[in-house]
Amino acid sequence: MISDIGRGTAYLARGVALIKNPKIRPYVLIPLTLNILLFGGLIWAGFSQLSTLVEWLMSFVPGWLAFLEGILWLLISSFALVLVFFTFTPIANIISAPFNAIMSEKIEELLTGKDINSNVSLMTIIKDSILSQLGKLVYILLWSLVLLVISLIPLINFMAPVLWVIFGSWLLSLEYLDYPMGNHDLTFKQQKIALKKRRGLALGFGGGIMVLTSIPVINFIVIPVAVAGATAMWVDEFNADHALQNT
DSSP: OHHHHHHHHHHHHHHHHHHTSTTTHHHHHHHHHHHHHHHHHHHHHHHHHHHHHHHHHHTTSOGGGTTHHHHHHHHHHHHHHHHHHHHHHHHHHHHHHHHHHHHHHHHHHHHHSOOOOOOOOHHHHHHHHHHHHHHHHHHHHHHHHHHHHHHHSTTTGGGHHHHHHHHHHHHHHHHHHHHHHHHTTOOHHHHHHHHHTTHHHHHHHHHHHHHHHTSTTTHHHHHHHHHHHHHHHIIIIIHHHHHHHTO
16 A cells, blocks of 8 residues: 555656657647636736725725735735635646547557557547546535535544545546546546555555645646656556456
């Protein structure tokens, strides 16, 4: 179990090496550019409206409390930055999903030297990738509600922080291994069954992603690194079992 956790984390280093390959780089740069433009535009638009909001709020404050304007700027700016930080990954994943599915396919072909036989059209890949991301968001919300309830129950709520970390690591593994597994038509249920057999590997991989996601700026490149690492893990750890099941 402990060794599997370490091996799972090490696949992120594999991911870093893989996205440097010239054949893979376009699938990294296109969604990364789109996400930077989107969030850059949202941040610029949001902060351009902050002065209007602060002025409106200060209109209700007497003159002798004018010093509160600086505090308001700090609070609202901090809230906006936190909001961007926590919404970046899920939204960026939806935008990147079609590119990630194709990138995962190209990486697997690079690692195995074999083409992935697929009669599925590009539009179907795009549609299935986006629907998969939306489905996982529902799954996340449902289990998050369960953990939220646990967090509010006396005597057992002390376990909540640990459960949140484990849950987050598990979800991140499901999130990124969905790309190589989905390319081989594994359903969400089948993916969960496969990962449950290698929990240590999944938790180590997802835990490493969680740490990287929490680092500003680094979180912009976590998505392609995680997709590449997940694909390498699929090839090394899961593909053989999948092939045996289909023989």
